[in-house]
Amino acid sequence: MTLRICFLGNSHIACVRQAWQTEAGRWSGIAPLFVGAHRNLLLETAEVAGKLVPTSDGAARAFADLAGIDHVDLNAFDAFVVTGCLVSLGCIANLYRDARWLDLPSIAAHEDLASEPAVLMSDAAVQMTAEDILSRRLGLRVARHLRDMTTRPIVVTSQARVSAVIEQAHRPGVRAHHAALRAGDAANLSALFDSCASRACRDAGATFLPQPRHTITKDILTARPFMDGAVRLTADGSTPQPPRDITHANARYGAAVLDQIAEHFGVQAV
């Protein structure tokens, strides 16, 4: 039996689509449609007579240019997968910039917590904040948007953690990652992300699939073999990401995600 899956995502869908294009036969139990749209365009859609149709020119162009369609027949699929869409560990790192909590290993080493720029928060406040941040991320918004239109299974896959290249090369926006690695807090951040993303997805009527373990290094980074050589979300999928990009994964990562989805749905993968 072939499972018909509609993949929806922002620029991070490119790695999954590229993996499929590279070795489609590996997932013979899956018949996919890839619907990519940049930024928040996936939300500029509505359900009309069982179809997901664009409600803006930008969304219509994205459907046409990137997937060659003008709508998605919601009844033509057995499941929906939302991929990327800022469901990332980055939101936990953002929280870590300004806050600490008692579960963190680094807290035990502090003699004067009040002198730290970051505020001490209760575990409950941290958990609720993390879930709240995630629930407002595009992936969860798209999941809720879909849930209002279909009863079919909806899966949200984790966006890849940032590239391990940051260990060797300076990149902006990852000071919290470096701080967590130095302080020994990375494993806690990783676990917090996975647990909060799971709950946020459950609340949205979806299932969260965490980042495949073998693609992760040092808890909060993605190993370079899964990041180097990523492509942008374009019609032909051949434009490389800028050299300094650290957030987009490559086709090898996309393949790991497809393996994960195949396993989740119990369909054949070679």
Add this chain to the structure above:
Amino acid sequence: MPHPYADLPDTAFWKKGVDEADRARFPGLYQPRLKLTPETRVATAGSCFAQHIGTWLKAAGCSVLDAEPPPRAMSDVLARRFGYGLFSGRYGNIYTARQMRQFLEEVADGEADPRHVWKNGHAFRDAFRPNVEPDGLGSVAEVLLHRDYHLERTSRMLRKAQLFIFTLGLTEAWEDIETGRVYPLCPGVAGGTFDPERHRFRNFRHGEIVADLHAIRALLHRFNPGMAVLLTVSPVPLTATASGNHVLSATSWSKSTLRAAAGDFVADTEGTDYFPSLELVTQPASGGPWFAPNMREVSEAGVARVMSVFFEAHGMTDLIGTARDTRDNEDDSDRESEPYCDEILLQAFAT
């Protein structure tokens, strides 16, 4: 011989100062004795109404201190639920002068006391701010750790403060007989268990409040000897009274006493002032009604009215627009905008 009233300003006469005055602005009603600029480092505390003052000052770009600022990634709604950003510290509502005095004594010299940790089911609460953790914490030790942290952060904040704005809310409180500490809420309302052998009702009198205000100022000067004190009295009526009087009468008593105490304290004390938010909202001559239909919560228009008089008196009227624009930038039409008021929990018993 001319009598003493002959040379008094218009504001001294009802006809000129009220009847024929611009009652949208009430010129001369508030003539600040204390200097406030956007650069003045301000700390706020007090009852529910104090939240409005802090919110408006912050939104106007004033330098309002925050001992425990919420993480940037935390939503405004969630931050408020956990007591962040409501006042200059995460101390929750401080309704009485006695509670303020005791809190400052604790910040200055004390440490968290396990006798003031309330247990309800599996949750433990800080009795002096029972609602900053909506679900409570996991143990007494965790409550004490967070309270010690809170005290230390507040201490550091107060050392920077140049102006302390304190909004007096109530004269009534419940006291722990053993320690003499008063709580913001009666034990049993939002945690803890009421024990008539351990807890007693207090309705503080004018003299006690004046003494507490002097003590507050002295304590604040231990953190910063030059710190000025601006008092206001919340116009928000009592949710409930344990005085035995009708709640309307108890409200009148409480607000009158607070107003008189604030006036006496300011009249006798350098580096202090009083801002008439109570008058601006509750005096019939002030127009209105500035209350919501339940006649208790001050309406948005009422708050705006009060703050416009405040800003104009301090020569910062041009910042008011900034305040509103900034506040309305929230991209969330469902956001909660009502002040967080512990005392409102008493309303639950009014069925």
